Amino acid sequence: MTGLDRSSPLPLYYQLKEALLAFFQQQGFTPGDRVPGDFELCEQYGVSRTVVRQALTELEYDGVIERIKGKGTFYATPKVGEGLAQSLTGLYEDVAARGGDLVSEVRRLEVVPADPRLAAELEIGPYQPVVVLERLRIVDGQPWALTITHVPFDLAPGLLEKDFSHESLYAVLEGEFGIRLARGHRSIEAALATKSVAELLGVATGSPLLVLRSVSRDEAGRPVESFVAFHRGDRSRFEVDLTRGPNGGAGAAPLVIVTDSSARGDAALV
Template identity: 65%
Template sequence: MQSSIDRSSPLPFYHQLKLILLAEIERQNCQPGDRLPGDHELCVRYGISRTVVRQALAELEAEGVIERIKGRGTFFAKPKTVEGLVQSLTGLYEDVAARGGHLRSDVRKLAVVPADAQIAADLDIEPDTPVTVVERLRYVDEEPWVLTITHVPADLAPGLVDEDLTDQSLYALLEQKYGVRLVRGRRSVEAAAANPSLARSLGLARGAPVLVLRSVSLGVDDRPVESFVAFHRGDRSRFEVELERSSAPARPLVVVTG
């Protein structure tokens, strides 16, 4: 196990330092929140420049291994949850359960409301058509993780407002009780900064990064049956997509600005 910088090695110093720190984290069995040595201490310990230290730490931070808090120091981070929600029609409940975690929802709103113009467009219905709105602050292993706002046409699940969604999957409920089967959909992910209200809900600093997942799901007759927007903590989540090269003509890249 490397414990010092090998100045004869072709590996860049910052990469060697990164490997040393990863080995130290494993050897010491570091727990989330444990403090790591500061920049100056690492410079002195390994005889390297601050530029080398900062590059190594920047890579570890980008990979979610550490988090650097201004004015406080560098800490071992909680591992980010890898989510496959972009490429498959799973819900967060199923995704977390598949990894052995526990998901609990604080249901903040469950009501039938008239669809506004955006929801009506997403669900291909007329404005003011009744829809059931479900707003949930969702906890993974008792830590606030994501705020989701879901809309379902009220006629598809007429008793949904009376359901307890604290500890059950909305998708499973729609399929098993109301016969609403999700067949395909479209999802997008974008980055955003948490506003004061969202930051309070998720336990973040104002302006902290969040990943915004938007989705519209369609049923067996190609009718939109559900739409949602979910605000995921950027420091706890990453989305993973499997790709394969196809001989079919590529779709144009769509870049949304504004």
């Protein structure tokens, strides 16, 4: 570890943060490696505990480290930015685009009747048949997300014969059934992992999740799929590109943030 330059106009906590980043890289830190404690860093760099805590807080905000109460500070598993929130892609395509490896454990593939809520989303009659595809998505050998997808049976009855452990649902819909997804609506919300979901994703019950919900349509505006995906909060982040038009007007579709309070549906445009 190198010392800090006290003659520099850069704050000490910032210099310490940058020094630690360099140290992690030089030492080849991997997820789970223990990071030196507060007192050790204070002695090594000759700074106050306030400076150390500020530097570590910045690193924690950036997702570089994680602090576990009663255990210590550890090098974190880097979160992977996903474009699923801003473009009509599937996880398979998103992972492939960044050179990752995705395998799906197909937990369920069958025909079920659509309940009234699902029927309304897919714009079909209540209790009409839909194909349900439930997959545990494993990225680079680690559980990443649990996705549950529903597709109207009449659109693609041959889905039941497909092996989705290595195939993309969107590629199958477009390549074999001529169904091209053109637009959709997706929402993101925070949630805590239930016992069953936590066991599948390899996290503790109550761990933070990012929940992605989506309804996608074809070029004719017909709903093609409805899905919900439970993403590990410690592995994923969603990235959205925003624009601001002339005079503050929206340059693209606005980002809507919905707050869930006693009156569901309070919203703000950002």
